[in-house]
Amino acid sequence: MTDWTDPDALDLSDAETFDSLLDRAETREKGHFFEFFAEGDELDHDPGLSLSQHGSEQWMGQTLNHDPAYWRADTARERGFEERPVHPDYLLACVMGITVEDLSEKGGYFLGRDDVRFHRPATAGTPLSVTSTVVDTRTSSSRPKYGIVTWETEGRDRETGETLVSYQRTNMIPRREPAATDGSGGAVGEQDAGGPTLPDTLLTPDGKHFEDFQTALERADEENAAVAYRHERGRTMDDQLVAGLPLATLNTARQHHNRDEMDDSPSGDIVAYGDVTRSVALAHARSDEATYRERRFANERFHDFVTLGDTIYGFTRVLDCDSNAGPERAGAVTFEHVAFNQDQTPVYSGRRTALIQRNT
């Protein structure tokens, strides 16, 4: 305990003196501003996270990802896994969590991710080794205080060197010095403009299996309809989801746990980690399908902020069925998933290809 009578102790009893002390002290910074990143730079991320059963179960339980293959060894074996794997959403969040200190701790928001590939299942106890390469940096023309950076990240098993998951992610990153722009916006390039108008008739598959999705798509084709439906479950964002799950994956982004700093940010409050929002919406979708394996994600976008107390629901459109992809017992289905809040505002969208079990 501090001895306040010690003549060398700081005098913290007088608020003004302490204020002036803080004003004079330099802050030892964490994270990097936009200007730090240059195309081609490679970064090795050092935090020492190993995948854990507890972490995976905590993630799955809280996000409603209740697929038994990730909870029970016998079901995992029936589903063709050698050992019970950790959940792929948890794996992805851990790989990204480790990168945050180097890439995005300074602030800004996670805008989107592309080309997410799961190379092999990962099991509890696996230590991670994660590296990123800067693939693009550009000035934001609509927000001069920020730049936009895209990195390619690869998560590997630190012991065997095998790649587990890889992806490209894009963030807004604060600039040390605001840029001079004409404020006209533009350079949107990768953003979706509009998109298709769906037909009036929306069909729902009769069941959870590959054939159900395939039959629904065939019917939609004949009837000039689309296969698109909502999921009943919702999940309200509480402290455990907003701050607890990202910190459990070593994600140090202040956006999720520092209300004081976020008070003066575009969101005005802490926001949910994009990977948590996404995982909740995917859990709603997976609860209405017989998932066999996750394969890949593309065109993931975070459209709006999710704050404490928001409730996340899911909407799914079925885009394609491929009977020849995957093992005999499953076919590949490509979905477009949308997470939306209690006001029906979309907060996430992404394309997902998963293997779905056949009926027989």
Ligand SMILES: C/C(=C\C(=O)O)C(=O)SCCNC(=O)CCNC(=O)[C@H](O)C(C)(C)COP(=O)(O)OP(=O)(O)OC[C@H]1O[C@@H](n2cnc3c(N)ncnc32)[C@H](O)[C@@H]1OP(=O)(O)O
């Ligand atoms: C921090 C973290 C993890 C981590 O990392 O540590 C997180 O989990 S955080 C939580 C998840 N996240 C969010 O909660 C953000 C939700 N989102 C929004 O709330 C709005 O999106 C906005 C307020 C951020 C911006 O909204 P907005 O100002 O209205 O503007 P937009 O025009 O949409 O985007 C501005 C510029 O980003 C360009 N842009 C957008 N998306 C992409 C993309 N995918 N790829 C390439 N460029 C893109 C756009 O092209 C424009 O570029 P220009 O400025 O040059 O025009």
